[in-house]
Structures are given as structure tokens and as C-alpha cells.
Amino acid sequence: MITVDVTLYGDIAHFAGGSHVASQDVNLTEKATVGDLLQKLGISPDDRGYLFINAVLHDAPGLYASKDAALDDGDHIGIFSTTHMWPYQYRDGIHMSDQLQKAMKKHGSMQNVYGRTDKERR
Amino acid sequence: MSRKILRINMSDQSAVYEDIPEKWSKWAGRGLTSAIVLDEVEPTCHPLGPNNKLVIAPGWVSGTPAAPSSGRTSFGGKSPLTGTIKESNSGGLSSKKIAKLGLAAIILEGEPQNGEWYQLVITKDGVEFKDAPDLAGKGMYEVDEILWDQYPNKPAVIGIGPVGEKKLSNAGISVNDPEGKPGRYAGRGGLGAVMGARGVKAIVVDDEGGPGVDIADEDLLKQGRTKLRDAIMEHDLTKPDGGLNTYGTNVLMNIINEAGGLPTRNFSAGQFEGAADISGERVAEMVEKRGGEGMTGHGCHPGCIIQCSNIYPDEEGEAVVSVVEYETAWALGANCGIDDLDYVAEMTYQCNDLGLDTIEAGNTIAIAMEGGQIEFGDKEAALALFDEIREMSPLGRIYGQGVEATAKAFGVHRVPTVKGQSMPAYEPRAIKGIGVTYATSPMGADHTAGYTIAPEIAGVGGKVDPLDEEGKSDLSLTFQAATAFVDSTGYCLFIAFPILDISSGWEGMAESVAGVTGLDITGDDVIDVGKEILRMEREFNKKAGFTAQDDRLPEFMRYEKLPPHNEVWSMSDEELDQVYAWTNGK
Numbered sequence A: 001m002i003t004v005d006v007t008l009y010g011d012i013a014h015f016a017g018g019s020h021v022a023s024q025d026v027n028l029t030e031k032a033t034v035g036d037l038l039q040k041l042g043i044s045p046d047d048r049g050y051l052f053i054n055a056v057l058h059d060a061p062g063l064y065a066s067k068d069a070a071l072d073d074g075d076h077i078g079i080f081s082t083t084h085m086w087p088y089q090y091r092d093g094i095h096m097s098d099q100l101q102k103a104m105k106k107h108g109s110m111q112n113v114y115g116r117t118d119k120e121r122r
Numbered sequence B: 001m002s003r004k005i006l007r008i009n010m011s012d013q014s015a016v017y018e019d020i021p022e023k024w025s026k027w028a029g030r031g032l033t034s035a036i037v038l039d040e041v042e043p044t045c046h047p048l049g050p051n052n053k054l055v056i057a058p059g060w061v062s063g064t065p066a067a068p069s070s071g072r073t074s075f076g077g078k079s080p081l082t083g084t085i086k087e088s089n090s091g092g093l094s095s096k097k098i099a100k101l102g103l104a105a106i107i108l109e110g111e112p113q114n115g116e117w118y119q120l121v122i123t124k125d126g127v128e129f130k131d132a133p134d135l136a137g138k139g140m141y142e143v144d145e146i147l148w149d150q151y152p153n154k155p156a157v158i159g160i161g162p163v164g165e166k167k168l169s170n171a172g173i174s175v176n177d178p179e180g181k182p183g184r185y186a187g188r189g190g191l192g193a194v195m196g197a198r199g200v201k202a203i204v205v206d207d208e209g210g211p212g213v214d215i216a217d218e219d220l221l222k223q224g225r226t227k228l229r230d231a232i233m234e235h236d237l238t239k240p241d242g243g244l245n246t247y248g249t250n251v252l253m254n255i256i257n258e259a260g261g262l263p264t265r266n267f268s269a270g271q272f273e274g275a276a277d278i279s280g281e282r283v284a285e286m287v288e289k290r291g292g293e294g295m296t297g298h299g300c301h302p303g304c305i306i307q308c309s310n311i312y313p314d315e316e317g318e319a320v321v322s323v324v325e326y327e328t329a330w331a332l333g334a335n336c337g338i339d340d341l342d343y344v345a346e347m348t349y350q351c352n353d354l355g356l357d358t359i360e361a362g363n364t365i366a367i368a369m370e371g372g373q374i375e376f377g378d379k380e381a382a383l384a385l386f387d388e389i390r391e392m393s394p395l396g397r398i399y400g401q402g403v404e405a406t407a408k409a410f411g412v413h414r415v416p417t418v419k420g421q422s423m424p425a426y427e428p429r430a431i432k433g434i435g436v437t438y439a440t441s442p443m444g445a446d447h448t449a450g451y452t453i454a455p456e457i458a459g460v461g462g463k464v465d466p467l468d469e470e471g472k473s474d475l476s477l478t479f480q481a482a483t484a485f486v487d488s489t490g491y492c493l494f495i496a497f498p499i500l501d502i503s504s505g506w507e508g509m510a511e512s513v514a515g516v517t518g519l520d521i522t523g524d525d526v527i528d529v530g531k532e533i534l535r536m537e538r539e540f541n542k543k544a545g546f547t548a549q550d551d552r553l554p555e556f557m558r559y560e561k562l563p564p565h566n567e568v569w570s571m572s573d574e575e576l577d578q579v580y581a582w583t584n585g586k
């Protein structure tokens, strides 16, 4: 078993008992992934925005590049709601996972949100 | 009726209305303030001397009916903080009212011989020069209240606090918000001292009966405005209940912290353990819990449809201050090791009242902490520093001068400035792209200098891959140019978000400008027009003695590793020089 420390920001904080920001330790099986973690917390991938593991960006709103990312004991995971914004110039050059880089290369790395404008949702 | 330039000479208290000359006729906002400063201000003049000027200009679309979020006013001059040309802009009530009086710009020049303080009242009938001994020495909250009592139809009030009166380099210019409080600031670069040097404590602008703004092509304006409005209302970040509306700009605090790019304790680390407690999420919780006058989703001027501002309440629900935004909460919070929003709000109030830029003020406190004057995280001592400034003690005067003066006073060499201006809330060792903009912006280290735009619009999409290390200089230039354009429109820079993802919004912005002015501008011209503005600003700086060696980040960032990623700033000088190579014909 491993234990990770999760902080949820925005409306998804209620999954950890808060209103806008809440932290929680979560026990998972060895080799668990971000996908497993989200499932355990009950957070739908559609309601998840930016996601960090130990200060490395693993996901962005509208993408799901972190699904298979493996978690280790003691990891810190920060998960943001889809309302959270992060303009490109304020993230240009930050640490990103390889999977996310690949996904961004495909979908355009400068976007603020990916396929999540209302028009596309309708 | 063509737009006028109102030239106010404080040496003899005269005011003349001039037709806008051909060479400036296409400009507004930042483009106009920079054009006028380049033409009329001696680049080598002393910023506080008689040869500097303060230029005030609304944007192209300011004052037109219902243009969304278009109430920004540009202030320009030579900066006492940086020695460069400066444009600093602010929301609040002034932009629409100046525009509706038919004015393209107000030029404030000269200095009173008698050392008196003046209050200017600008109406459709002209300019009244009133002695203002009763306003001198007062904080901006009181000044704004007195002037709204005197002028019941709620005019715009542009003013300076005690710090501007003493001509200290971290003096901002205050603009009153819809509640009649000094909640909005053209903060950066010390232009409040330039206003103080003209002997002007406050400018009252009443647009009652003014001629309004001429519109060249109503249909085009309407079309552009609709596209832009639709983009703002549709986009996840700017729509009602979107990111900005819900958490304000402080939506960024936790994100930047999670990424390891939040400058902490005077730029010595990239993560702050107390970040969540000073974040937009916490502000929202406080507002919900305390209720009363507290609110999120506040507009800093009438007509803003994004409404990213807030009113922070105390425990009884009474308003403490508007606005606790990201840069402010970071500067007075994380960067000083302070994790208490009530103190951050109280210090923000002090800044607004004294007339200080919150970013420079927070960085200054952090330097005082680094220099051993007080401890990092000591919130009571940090708040008490403002008493020194209010009393104008010798130490208070040093703090009022900002980061570089304070660092010299305390022998600190970790000084996070470029061209004399301190950095805002993004660590360039972690967020490398912004470092290029900090280094090369004609304004000194400034986060709003380089806003992002869609790669296909910028024309860089095919040329560079933003994910690669190369190409950052091209991108930075494109961002800086787009920002210079938006700063000239009168639109709030935050329209940049929907414009990035929804290209009809980008077209709409350009069309609304073309509709008002009759200029032949489409979305494709934005970058070129922005570059013209940058060229003027760089020319001024060159004449003022700035060279490529000034386009550098502080030395310590090259050798001090920033946790948690333990990285240094590694971009080469050659790459930085690429950004403006085109202005040298290269």
C-alpha cells in the first residue's frame, strides 16, 4: 500500500470535504495510477483541470494525459477544477511530463483550455 | 469633432485645447502616451524635474457605448523608478469620462513656482485650478471621499497619496472605483512622483454634457463588440462564474505554487507552504463565511463583464479593501513569508491609502526582511513598516523608494529587478518564458508586458514550437507587441484569454477599434501596430542611455538554484538580444 497527499482546488474540493480548497491523505495499492486516484476520490476526468505530481505538470483542462501516470508513496498531487486558468505566458517553460508534452504538441501547447469551450460542449 | 489634446501647464496654471496633430492621430492609450513622451520628453531629463511630463490617455474604444471591459486609462512619462519610458494603466472611473469629454490625452507639464498643491477640475467647460492645501498630506481614501462630497455627481478622481507628494519612486497614481474608493492603481514605475512633481494632488474629471466619442462606423463597432462580448461570455475563464469571476486573478496562486514557480521569501524558493491561505480560493471562503460587504465577482469600473475584482471583508463583514488580487497577495504574502490574508488585506489598504504600488511595496518589505531589519513571516512588523512611510521617517523614505534603494540601504544583493523595477509573481527560473519578457520589456520587469495570443494569429505557430527551448524570443516579442496593442485599446488585458482560444474574439477586438477610429485595422495588423509602439518605446530608452546590457535578469538568478526544481536562469544573452534585433535593422 502507498499513501499520497492530495490537495483539491476549486469546486472539486468537496470530494475531500472542503468548499474551495482541501487536502487529504489517500491510501492506494502499489503501482496505482492517477486514473485510480481520481476514481477513488470520485472525480470525473471531465471535472478535472490542471494536475501536478510533485511540482511537475501532468495534465491540463480537457486533456487526460495523466491517466496512466504511476504514483509513489509520499507523492504530492495537486488537482484543480476546470475553472482554474493558467495563461500560457505564465506556464511557458515549466516542468511537464512527457505524456503531457506529447498531448500538447498534438492539440496546441498555447491553448488555455482544450476542447472545453461551451461551444464544443454543446 | 476630432479628439483634442488638453495641455495643462502647471508653471503658469494655464490650459489649452489643441487639435490632435496628424502624427499622433491614429494613437490612443499606451500608443499615444508613448508617442507623446517620445516626442516631447527629453530622454535624459530628470524624471522629477521640469522637463518630464505626465500624459494621461484613454483607449481607442473607451467611452463608446457598452464596449465590454473597456475602462482602462494609460498613464505615461519617464519613470523615476526605472529611468525608462513608462506606461502604466488602470481601471476605475477615469477612462470613459476623459474620452467622453472629447479628449485623446491630457498632458500635464511644468511645475508651480510657489510649491503649492493643486486640485484640477476638468469639465466640458475647461479646467479649473484650485488650491488644495486641505488635500495635501492626506491619504487617498480621505481625498476620494472629500472630493465625492464636493462633487455629488460622482466624478472620476485621479490622485496621489503622501508618497507621491514626497516624490518617492514607488508612488502610484490612484483612480477611484465605482464605490468611490482608491481601489485601482496605475501602480508601476513611480508615475505618482511625476504627478507630484507637477504639484497636482488630484484631478477631478466630470464628463457631464461632454461631446462623447465620435464613431466612424457604427456597424463595424457593433459587429466587433458583439464578437468580443460573445467570446468573453463563452470562454471558461472569463464567462460568468468562470475562473476570473470566481477567484479573481488570485486563481493563479495555488497553480503557480504547485508548479514550483511562486517566488517565496525574496525569490529564494519556488514554493510557499502557506500559499493556499492567501489564495483566491481562500478569499472566496472568507467572503462566504464573513458575508457583509465582502464580495467576489466585483467590477473595477462600470461596464466590465468579466468582473475579476473583489472586496475583502473583516470579521464583522465590513469592507477592508478592494482589491486583493494575485500580485498583491503574492507580494505582501508569499514573498514576505506571510500567510495571513487579514494582514495582506490591511497592508493592501495601506498601499492604496499612501499611494504605493503593491508589487514594489511587497518586494521592498521582503528586501527589508532579507537585510535583517525584520524577520520573514513577521506580519506585525511588516505592517508596522507602513507607519514609517506614513511618518516619512528617513527609513520610511527609503522604503518608499522601492526595492533597489532599500537593497542598497541594507546591503542586500539578491535584488529581483530589471531596469530598476522589481519582478512580479512569476519566477523566471521556473517559468522561463516570462523571464525573456522581464528582461527585454521596455518597461522593466513587468508581467503584463507580454500577453499570450494564439499561435496561428501571431504567425509564429508554423515557425516555432513553444514547447522547445528555442523560439522563446520570437514568442516574447509577439506577446509584447500584442500587449502594447491591447494597452492602447482601453480594453482590460484580461480579454486576452478568450481571444487566445476563440479567434472571432480577436477579430472582434480589432474590428471594434476600426469601427470607432476609422483606422484600417484587422486582426492581421495587431502585431505590426504593437511593434510600432514598442519601437517608439525602445527608441526613447536608447536615447536615455539604455543598451542591450540592461536587457538582463539579475545576476543571482544565474547562480542561485531555485528549489524545488533547483534550476538557474540559463538563457544566453544572445538569445535575449534577438528579441529586439529588428529595431537595430537586424
Ligand code: SF4
Binding pocket: B069, B070, B071, B091, B298, B299, B300, B301, B304, B305, B306, B307, B308, B309, B492, B493, B494
Ligand atoms: S476584468 Fe478585472 S481588472 Fe479587468 S476591467 Fe474587469 S474588474 Fe477590472
